[in-house]
Amino acid sequence: MRVAVSADHAAVLMRRRVIEHLRTGGHDVLDLGIDDPDLPDDYPDRAAECGRAVTDGRAEVGVLLCGAGAGAAIAANKLKGVRAAELITHPARLNTPLARDRPGLPLRPVTWVDALDRVTAAITRSQAAHGRDAVGC
Numbered sequence: 327m328r329v330a331v332s333a334d335h336a337a338v339l340m341r342r343r344v345i346e347h348l349r350t351g352g353h354d355v356l357d358l359g360i361d362d363p364d365l366p367d368d369y370p371d372r373a374a375e376c377g378r379a380v381t382d383g384r385a386e387v388g389v390l391l392c393g394a395g396a397g398a399a400i401a402a403n404k405l406k407g408v409r410a411a412e413l414i415t416h417p418a419r420l421n422t423p424l425a426r427d428r429p430g431l432p433l434r435p436v437t438w439v440d441a442l443d444r445v446t447a448a449i450t451r452s453q454a455a456h457g458r459d460a461v462g463c
Contacts (some may be wrong), residue, residue: 330385332358332371332376336393343442344389351446358387369393370425373401377408 329348333341341359348355357374360367369392376388390410392398402410423441424433435442452460 327387327453328356328385329387330358330368330376330379331390331391332372332388333360334372334393334398335360335363335365335367337391338437340391340438344391344452345428347442347446351450367395370401372411373398374405376407377402377410381405381407430449 331341331345331348338339338360341357345355345357356379358379359372365408372392373390376385376390380383380388388402388408388410390398390402402408422435423438425436425444427431
């Protein structure tokens with residue numbers, strides 16, 4: 327799957343981790359983010375670029391990462407044919423990933439690398455079992 331990934335200056339390091347895990351999982355990544363977290367950046371431009379990559383066919387799905395989450399989703403949703411969800415804005419949001427070793431066991435803290443490995447593995451299993459369109463938009 328071809329995935330566009332974009333981030334503002336506040337999410338440069340997370341963008342790098344996400345891209346690495348997507349590539350490890352065999353996905354083709356269109357990297358649209360900036361590389362220097364100290365440079366000023368305008369998140370609406372990042373969001374619009376990622377959304378356009380999906381609508382013009384350069385990518386099948388897009389991932390937006392930003393410091394707050396709300397602004398990028400709002401900006402991307404202004405593009406026709408784009409639906410961006412704001413996922414991490416609640417004050418009680420998780421700041422450390424949690425996972426279960428198997429169903430029925432309690433959640434436990436895991437590293438970001440482990441969490442991304444688990445997500446990549448789940449997407450890969452789903453696509454292997456149900457076809458490459460099983461996961462995506």
